[in-house]
Amino acid sequence: MKIAIMGAMVEEITPLLEFFGTYETIEHAKNRYYTTSYRGIDLVIAYSKIGKVNASLTASTLIEKFGAQKLLFSGVAGALNPSLKVGDLLVATKLAQHDLDITAFGHPHGYVPEGSVYVETDKALTELAKQVALEQKIPLLEGIIATGDQFICDGVKKEWIHTTFNADATEMEGASVAVVCDALNIPFCVLRAISDAADMDAGFSFDEFLVSSAKESAQFIIAMLDEL
Numbered sequence: 001m002k003i004a005i006m007g008a009m010v011e012e013i014t015p016l017l018e019f020f021g022t023y024e025t026i027e028h029a030k031n032r033y034y035t036t037s038y039r040g041i042d043l044v045i046a047y048s049k050i051g052k053v054n055a056s057l058t059a060s061t062l063i064e065k066f067g068a069q070k071l072l073f074s075g076v077a078g079a080l081n082p083s084l085k086v087g088d089l090l091v092a093t094k095l096a097q098h099d100l101d102i103t104a105f106g107h108p109h110g111y112v113p114e115g116s117v118y119v120e121t122d123k124a125l126t127e128l129a130k131q132v133a134l135e136q137k138i139p140l141l142e143g144i145i146a147t148g149d150q151f152i153c154d155g156v157k158k159e160w161i162h163t164t165f166n167a168d169a170t171e172m173e174g175a176s177v178a179v180v181c182d183a184l185n186i187p188f189c190v191l192r193a194i195s196d197a198a199d200m201d202a203g204f205s206f207d208e209f210l211v212s213s214a215k216e217s218a219q220f221i222i223a224m225l226d227e228l
C-alpha cells in the first residue's frame with residue numbers, strides 16, 4: 001500500500017518528517033517529495049506550497065508519478081463555525097471552492113459545468129479518523145470545508161463563506177485536492193487543526209498557532225496510519 005501525506009506549508013509536514021526520521025528526497029516540478037516507509041506502508045510526503053494551483057499540481061504528482069493509492073491531507077484552517085476554537089480538529093465530509101464564481105450565468109457559487117459544488121471525502125477514511133478520535137479521546141468535528149485562493153481575515157467575508165457553503169472552516173488547498181483525488185479515483189481525507197478564526201485577528205492568531213496546530217494535525221494523521 002502506498003499512501004501520500006500532503007500539506008501546503010513546510011510547517012505542516014515538518015512534524016511528519018521529524019517523526020519518520022529517515023526519508024529519501026526527490027526533486028520534481030520545482031518541489032520536493034519525501035519517501036519513507038512506516039509499519040510496512042510506503043509513504044510519500046510533500047507540501048504543495050500555498051493555494052489551489054500548487055495543491056492540484058502536488059496532489060496530481062503524488063498520485064500519477066509516485067503511485068499513491070490513498071491521500072491524507074494534514075494542515076491548519078481558519079474557523080468559520082463559532083464552536084471551533086484554535087487547536088480543535090476537523091475532518092472534512094465534503095469540500096467546495098468559495099472563490100469559483102460564474103454566477104453571472106445563473107450557476108451557484110462554487111459550480112462550473114460538468115462539476116459539482118461539493119466533492120465528498122472517502123467515507124472509510126473519515127470513519128477511521130472518527131474511530132481514532134474516539135480511542136484517543138480527542139474531540140473531532142466532522143464538517144464542511146470551503147477552499148479559496150485567499151487568506152480570510154475579515155468578518156464579512158468569513159460570514160459570507162460560512163453562510164453560502166454552510167462551511168465549518170476555510171483554507172486554501174483542500175477542495176482542489178478533492179477534485180484531483182475524485183477525478184483519479186483515489187480515496188482521500190482532509191484533516192485540519194484550527195489556527196485562527198478567519199477574522200480581523202486571523203493573521204496574528206495564525207502566526208502564533210500555525211506550528212502547534214500543524215503539529216496536532218500531523219500527530220493525528222500518524223495515529224490514523226497506526227490503524228490503517
Ligand SMILES: Nc1ncnc2c(CN3C[C@H](CCSCCOCCO)[C@@H](O)C3)c[nH]c12
Binds near residue numbers: 009075151172
Ligand atoms: N484564515 C485562513 N484563511 C485561509 N486559509 C487558512 C489556513 C490554512 N492554510 C494556511 C496558509 C495561509 C496562507 S498565508 C500564510 C502566511 O505566509 C507566511 C509567509 O509569509 C494556506 O496554506 C492556507 C489557516 N487559516 C486560514
